[in-house]
Structures are given as structure tokens and as C-alpha cells.
Amino acid sequence: MKLTGTVHRFGNDVDTDAIIPARYLNTSDPEHLGRHCMEDADPSFASRVSKGDVIVAGKNFGCGSSREHAPIAIKACGVSCVIASSFARIFFRNSFNMGLPIFESDEASAEIREGDTVEVDASTGLIRDLTTGREYRARPIPAFMQELIEDGGLMEHIRKRGGI
Amino acid sequence: MGMTIAEKILAAHTDAGDLEPGAIVKVRVDVALANDITAPIAIREFQGAEAPLADPDMVVFVLDHFTPNKDIASANQCKMVRDFALAHGVGNFFDGGEAGVEHALLPEKGLVLPGDLIIGADSHTCTYGALGAFATGVGSTDLAAAMLTSHAWMKVPESMKFVFTGELNPWVGGKDLVLYLIGKIGVDGALYRVLEIGGPAISALGVSGRLTISNMAIEAGAKAGIIGADHKTVEYVKDRAQRPYTVYESDPDARYFSVTEFDCSNIEPQVAFPHLPENSRGISETGEVRIDQVIIGSCTNGRIEDLREAAQILKGRKVARGVRCIVMPATPAVYLQAENEGLVKTFLEAGAIMGPPTCGPCLGGHMGILAKGEKAVATTNRNFVGRMGDTGSEVYLAGPYVAAASAVTGKISSPGEVVS
Numbered sequence: 001m002k003l004t005g006t007v008h009r010f011g012n013d014v015d016t017d018a019i020i021p022a023r024y025l026n027t028s029d030p031e032h033l034g035r036h037c038m039e040d041a042d043p044s045f046a047s048r049v050s051k052g053d054v055i056v057a058g059k060n061f062g063c064g065s066s067r068e069h070a071p072i073a074i075k076a077c078g079v080s081c082v083i084a085s086s087f088a089r090i091f092f093r094n095s096f097n098m099g100l101p102i103f104e105s106d107e108a109s110a111e112i113r114e115g116d117t118v119e120v121d122a123s124t125g126l127i128r129d130l131t132t133g134r135e136y137r138a139r140p141i142p143a144f145m146q147e148l149i150e151d152g153g154l155m156e157h158i159r160k161r162g163g164i
Numbered sequence: 165m166g167m168t169i170a171e172k173i174l175a176a177h178t179d180a181g182d183l184e185p186g187a188i189v190k191v192r193v194d195v196a197l198a199n200d201i202t203a204p205i206a207i208r209e210f211q212g213a214e215a216p217l218a219d220p221d222m223v224v225f226v227l228d229h230f231t232p233n234k235d236i237a238s239a240n241q242c243k244m245v246r247d248f249a250l251a252h253g254v255g256n257f258f259d260g261g262e263a264g265v266e267h268a269l270l271p272e273k274g275l276v277l278p279g280d281l282i283i284g285a286d287s288h289t290c291t292y293g294a295l296g297a298f299a300t301g302v303g304s305t306d307l308a309a310a311m312l313t314s315h316a317w318m319k320v321p322e323s324m325k326f327v328f329t330g331e332l333n334p335w336v337g338g339k340d341l342v343l344y345l346i347g348k349i350g351v352d353g354a355l356y357r358v359l360e361i362g363g364p365a366i367s368a369l370g371v372s373g374r375l376t377i378s379n380m381a382i383e384a385g386a387k388a389g390i391i392g393a394d395h396k397t398v399e400y401v402k403d404r405a406q407r408p409y410t411v412y413e414s415d416p417d418a419r420y421f422s423v424t425e426f427d428c429s430n431i432e433p434q435v436a437f438p439h440l441p442e443n444s445r446g447i448s449e450t451g452e453v454r455i456d457q458v459i460i461g462s463c464t465n466g467r468i469e470d471l472r473e474a475a476q477i478l479k480g481r482k483v484a485r486g487v488r489c490i491v492m493p494a495t496p497a498v499y500l501q502a503e504n505e506g507l508v509k510t511f512l513e514a515g516a517i518m519g520p521p522t523c524g525p526c527l528g529g530h531m532g533i534l535a536k537g538e539k540a541v542a543t544t545n546r547n548f549v550g551r552m553g554d555t556g557s558e559v560y561l562a563g564p565y566v567a568a569a570s571a572v573t574g575k576i577s578s579p580g581e582v583v584s
Contacts, residue, residue, distance in 0.1 A: 013351055013440060015548045022527040022551075026230060026237035028205045040550040060352035060385060064548060065527070066287040068205055068303040089356050089387055090287055094303035144188045144317065154305050154317075155209050164190050164315045 001122040003080040003101065004130075005052035009114040010041060012058035016091065019062065019070040033069050034076030051078040054120065056112045058084065062091025071100040081120055083127060083138070085109035096145050097154040103127060103138035111136075122149075166415025168323040169390050170358040173298040173412060177281040185322040193222065194280040196310040199266055199523075200227040200238070202285035203245045205304035210311050218314040221255035224275060226266040228258075229523045234530035264495025264521040267291040267379060267463035271371075272495055274404025278393040278411045283307065283316050287382045288463050288545065293359075294371065294378035295401060296393030296411060301382060321387045322421040323414075324354055327363035330428040335579045337473065338373030339465055339543065339563035341365070342380040343434035344426065347444035355385035357421055360414065362392055365428045371400040372469035376563075379464045380545050383441040435541075435576055436561035439549045447566060447578045457540035458489040458571040459552075460564055461519070462526045465543035466494025468501045470564045475507040477568035477579055483515040484574030490532045492519040516571070528552050534559075541570040 018041040020033055027033070038045040038055075055061075055074065061084035062070060071094050074082065081101040095102045101122050108127045112118060116131035125138035141149070151157035158164060167175070171183055180189040198206050203225050210217075217223060225245055230238035242259075249257035256275060258264070267288050270276045278296035282289060285307040292299035302316065310316050328341060345361075346353070359381045366374065374391050381389025393411045401409065435450050437443040460466075460474045471493060483489040491511045493499035499521060502508050511518060525532030526544040534540055534553030539560065542552065547559035560576060569579040 015546075017527070017546070017548045017551050022201075022529055025201045026235060026241060028208075028241075040555050060355065063351055063385065064287065064382075064546060066202065066285055066289075066301040066303055068202070068285075068305060071303075072205075086352065086355060088352070088385055090301050090303060090382075093306065097303055097305040097309075142188055142319075154309050155213065158309055158312060159213065163313055164309060164317050 003052065003054065003120045003122060004117065005054045005080050006050065007054050007056050007112055007114060007116045007118055008045065008049065010055060010057040013060045013063055014041060014057050015064035016062055016067050016070040017064055020067065020073040025067060025069055028069060030072050030076035033073035037073040037077040046077050049077050049079060052080045053078060054118050055079055055082045056109060057082065058109055059086045061087050063088035066090045068094050068098060071095045071098045075100050083108050096148050099149060099153040105136045105138045108136035165419065166417035168360060168414045168418045169296065169392055169412045170298055170321065170323050170360070170388060173279060173281055174318065174320060176279070183320050185320050187320045189318055189320060190315050191281055191318050193283050193310045193314055193316050195222055195224060195276055195282040196307055197224045197266060197270065197282070197284035197286065197289060198304065198307050199229050199286055200231060200242050200245055201229045202304045202307065204241050206285060206307040206311065207244065207248045209305055209308035213312050215312055217252050217311055220253045222314065223254045223311055224256040224270065225249050225254055226258045226269060227263050228266050229527065230529050231263060231522055232520060261496055265463045265466055265523055268466055268494035268498065271295060271375060272497055274401060274406060277401055277405050277409035278397060279409050283310055288379055290381040290386065290389045291375055291379040291463060293381060293388045293390040294374035295397055296391065298388055298390065300388050321356055321358045323358040323360045325360045325420045325423040327425045328365035328428055329363050329425060330365060332365060332428050333432055335433045335565045336431055337563050338369055338376035340431060340434040342377040343436050343441065343444040343561060344431050346380065346384045346441050349384055351383060351440050351442045352385040354381070357386055359384065359386045359389040361389060366391060367394060370469060371396055372467045375467070376464055380441065383545060433563060433566050433578060435566060436547055438547050438558040438560065441545065441547060441561060450576045453539060453560065453576040455487060455541050455570055455575060456538040457532060457534060458487060458567050459525050459532055459540060459542040459544060460567050461492030461494055462523065462544040463494060464545045465564050466492060466498065468498050470543065471498065471502050471507050473564040474568040475510045477565060477572065477582055478514040478516065479510045481514055481572045481582065483571045487571055487574050489516040489571040490519050490525065491516050492524065493521055495521050525552055541567050541576060543567050
């Protein structure tokens with residue numbers, strides 16, 4: 001699977017309150033959450049983002065709360081994947097459990113610029129910046145988590161295999 | 165090769181032979197917790213599977229975040245959880261006058277015990293590490309999976325050991341120690357790892373102060389924040405526990421990612437400045453920060469010991485004009501105890517507002533939201549942009565002594581400035 005889109009850059013330690021503020025957690029409707037995605041980091045983000053776009057951020061993306069509303073909001077607003085130098089651990093597992101592709105690469109996180117077009121091969125972790133021509137390789141995904149993604153998330157995995 | 169407490173608890177909950185850090189293992193879960201924000205997603209995922217709860221007694225639902233219902237949408241979320249809990253016989257369902265802030269409530273009720281493996285769809289589930297449990301926050305889907313199978317997947321983490329030595333300075337408690345630690349290692353300093361916290365200063369601390377420390381392990385990115393159980397822990401849990409529990413100790417030759425020692429004689433009361441918990445500094449370095457609001461409560465500092473500290477400062481004094489000081493006992497039992505000890509009277513006479521047990525303002529839900537430009541000192545755990553209200557507001561994190569002293573002076577203050 002190849003994911004291609006325009007890059008929206010964010011900094012270090014983007015917390016889940018910035019991704020989806022708690023004031024919107026009185027619902028878990030993906031469409032509603034998507035309309036407020038990244039609102040407290042960049043109020044214009046949800047109106048500018050196009051289907052397939054890619055978020056590129058610094059370290060510790062998704063820190064803070066365990067709210068699964070965060071990856072739900074990111075998926076719902078059309079973002080195809082997130083590239084960061086590192087992810088907070090609950091956000092990391094939520095993303096795999098929900099089927100939101102995320103990739104860790106220090107170099108990609110440091111070099112890819114706002115507005116670049118990138119192409120990510122989800123199966124190999126190869127990230128290509130089509131604007132600059134540079135290529136990056138994301139850290140390999142453990143076999144078990146590749147299995148989760150192939151099965152379509154944790155619940156589908158359980159349905160398919162009768163357990164975790 | 166020796167093992168850490170974390171490794172021993174994981175080993176006791178898995179059939180996997182390989183517990184090398186980095187290995188992914190399937191673990192049996194003792195307690196699976198969710199609240200009114202996270203349970204609705206878990207319930208929808210669970211219902212899609214069309215199967216019964218694997219073990220209704222291990223599921224705990226607490227309606228504590230947007231309760232008492234803050235608006236119609238929140239009321240609908242609570243109703244959905246309530247209906248599900250009744251229909252599926254959820255063993256431990258806390259609602260209305262039985263509900264309190266979950267991470268204060270579960271230890272108090274004896275639902276989380278030493279040696280347990282606990283997952284909760286709330287990041288501050290790590291609080292229970294203070295009782296010698298392996299407790300970690302997960303998302304709603306992980307929770308749905310545990311409701312269905314009693315199991316979860318875990319990556320075996322490395323442990324970082326922190327040893328607190330020496331004696332605590334005046335007005336210093338668990339909150340100050342953990343803010344200091346986070347200030348030293350940063351908000352991702354323990355990412356994917358376990359904090360194992362101990363040393364003479366931790367042994368000297370009561371269970372309440374230890375719960376405060378483990379509560380904020382997640383603010384350093386940690387998977388869990390474990391404090392080995394000792395006689396104080398056993399004293400705390402022995403009359404509360406309804407089932408057997410196991411006390412684990414790390415082996416002397418256990419492997420750690422790092423071992424760090426902090427001398428408490430160098431630690432003064434701490435304040436974490438906006439907008440990250442790692443921005444902590446000593447009270448003597450805070451400068452003049454005028455405030456509009458003080459919150460005393462939450463899963464971090466809403467226990468009776470915290471209210472006693474706040475009352476010690478507020479007794480016979482007045483909240484500064486122009487400051488809203490909101491005191492929220494974290495559970496109904498804490499509220500009743502505060503009433504019986506005369507603390508509620510102290511707070512009301514000081515001009516504080518008594519709020520119900522709820523997470524409310526901590527996450528900018530309700531009952532104490534900040535306007536643009538306003539500043540609050542809070543005994544809560546996060547000070548991210550917009551956490552307590554407008555994105556132009558600011559939250560300063562501190563312990564109950566500093567929060568109460570700041571309420572009296574109207575600016576961030578050392579308790580020593582107020583109490584002679």
C-alpha cells in the first residue's frame with residue numbers, strides 16, 4: 001500500500017489535547033472529531049487538510065491522554081499517515097489497534113518540509129520525498145504489529161484468530 | 165539473571181517464555197478500567213464482536229470525567245455506559261454518589277492490588293504502580309479486547325530505576341518529587357519504559373504520596389511507574405482487598421536501562437510552568453506570577469492527605485480577592501472524611517468553592533474553565549496548551565501546599581510566605 005500526500009509539519013511533544021481537545025470528547029463520532037483535528041495546535045488545519053495528506057512531526061507525538069479519539073480524529077480528517085521521530089506509547093499502540101499507519105524516522109522527521117509531497121510505502125517503510133527526491137527508511141514494524149495492520153486492527157485480529 | 169518487579173509481574177501473567185525487553189507477549193489482565201469518555205468507544209467495539217464479557221468481575225467502569233453530566237452529549241455517553249453496565253453485569257460500576265475520580269477510587273475500594281496487571285483506558289492508570297502493581301494506560305480498543313478475551317498484548321519494557329535519598333524539605337511531598345524527576349528526564353525521558361521508584365525517601369512517604377508519584381509516570385512517557393510494596397502498602401490494602409495479592413521485589417541483580425539517585429535535600433517545592441510538566445522549577449525560582457484560579461483535587465492530589473495539607477495553609481486565612489479556589493475531594497469517602505475532620509468548614513470559611521468528585525476542570529471539561537489570559541495553579545497533572553480552557557490560558561502544576569498558599573496570596577507562593 002502506497003500513501004501519497006502533502007506534508008503538514010508540527011513540532012515536538014504534540015499532545016493529545018492539541019490533537020483533539022477534551023471539550024470535544026463528549027462524542028466519539030469520527031466526523032465530528034475530524035472537524036476539530038489539531039485545533040489547539042493549528043486552528044486552520046482541519047479546513048486546509050486534504051484526503052491523503054501526511055503529518056510530519058518531531059519527537060513524542062501524541063503524548064498525554066489515552067484517548068483513542070486522537071487517532072480517530074486524524075484518520076477522519078483525511079490524513080493517511082503520521083511520520084515522527086518518536087511516538088508516545090499509548091498513541092503508538094492505539095494507532096496500530098485502529099489501523100492508522102505511523103512511521104518513526106529521525107531523518108524524515110528532521111528534513112521533510114511543510115508543503116512537500118511524500119510517498120510512503122506502508123509495507124516496506126520506505127518514505128520518499130517527491131519534492132526533494134530524498135528517501136528515508138522508517139524503523140521496521142515488529143512482526144506482531146504488521147499482523148495487526150494486515151488483519152485490519154486489533155478487534156479484527158481477534159475475530160480472525162479467536163484471540164490476541 | 166535477576167528480574168525487575170515489572171518483569172516478574174509480566175512473567176506471572178503470561179505463558180510466554182521470552183521476557184526479553186522488546187519481546188511482544190500476550191498477558192492475562194486482572195483489572196480492565198474505563199470511564200465515561202473512553203468506555204463508549206470500547207463498548208461499541210465490544211458489541212461488534214457479539215460475545216459476552218470474558219469476566220464481568222474484572223471490568224471496572226467509573227463515570228467521572230464529564231460528570232455530573234456537563235451537557236446533553238455527555239449525558240448520552242454516560243447513559244450508554246450505564247445501560248451497558250447493567251445489561252452485561254459489569255462487576256464494578258461506579259455512578260452518581262458512588263463515583264469518584266477513578267484513580268483515587270480504585271485503590272480506596274481495594275480493586276487494585278500489589279502484583280496485579282491492570283490496564284485502563286485512561287493514561288493515569290499508571291497510578292496503581294504505587295501499590296506494587298503493573299498498571300498501564302491503553303486505548304479503548306485494547307480495553308474492548310480485554311473485555312472480550314481477558315488478555316492484552318504488551319511489549320516487554322526496560323526499567324529505569326530512580327532512588328530518592330535523604331530527608332524531605334519542609335512543604336515537599338510526592339508531587340514535588342515527581343515534578344522534579346520529570347523536570348530532570350523530560351516528558352519523553354521514560355518513553356516505552358518503566359519507572360521503578362524507591363529509596364529511603366520513598367519508604368518514608370505514605371501511600372498517598374506514592375500514588376501521586378506513580379500517577380505522573382505517564383508525564384515522563386513511561387509505561388508504568390512502579391514502587392515496590394512494603395509494610396505501608398500491605399497495611400493500606402489488607403482490609404480493602406477482596407482477593408489474594410502478591411508482593412514482588414526486584415532482584416539485586418535485575419537489569420536496568422539506567423539507575424539514577426536524587427538527594428531530596430536538594431529538592432524544594434516544585435512548580436511546573438506552562439505548557440509541559442517537564443518545565444518544573446523550585447518555588448524560589450518562580451518569580452511573580454499572578455493567578456486567577458486554584459484547583460485542589462484530581463487523581464493526582466485529591467486524597468484526604470492532600471486536603472489536609474491544603475487545609476493546614478487555608479485554616480484561618482482567606483482566599484485572595486479575585487482568585488477562585490476550587491477544592492474537589494476525589495471520592496465521596498474523601499469528601500465525607502474531609503467533612504468529619506472539619507476541613508470542608510475550613511475551606512468554605514476561607515472562601516473556597518467545594519466541588520463534587522469529578523475530573524472536571526483538570527482536562528478542561530467543566531466546573532472551573534479558564535478564560536483567555538487567565539492563569540491557574542492546579543494540583544492536577546497536565547499543563548498543556550488549552551488543557552483547562554482557552555488556548556490562551558495557563559496552568560501551573562504544584563502540590564497542595566503551594567496551591568493553597570498561592571490561593572491566599574493571589575500569586576504563586578511558597579507556603580513559608582503564608583505560614584510563619
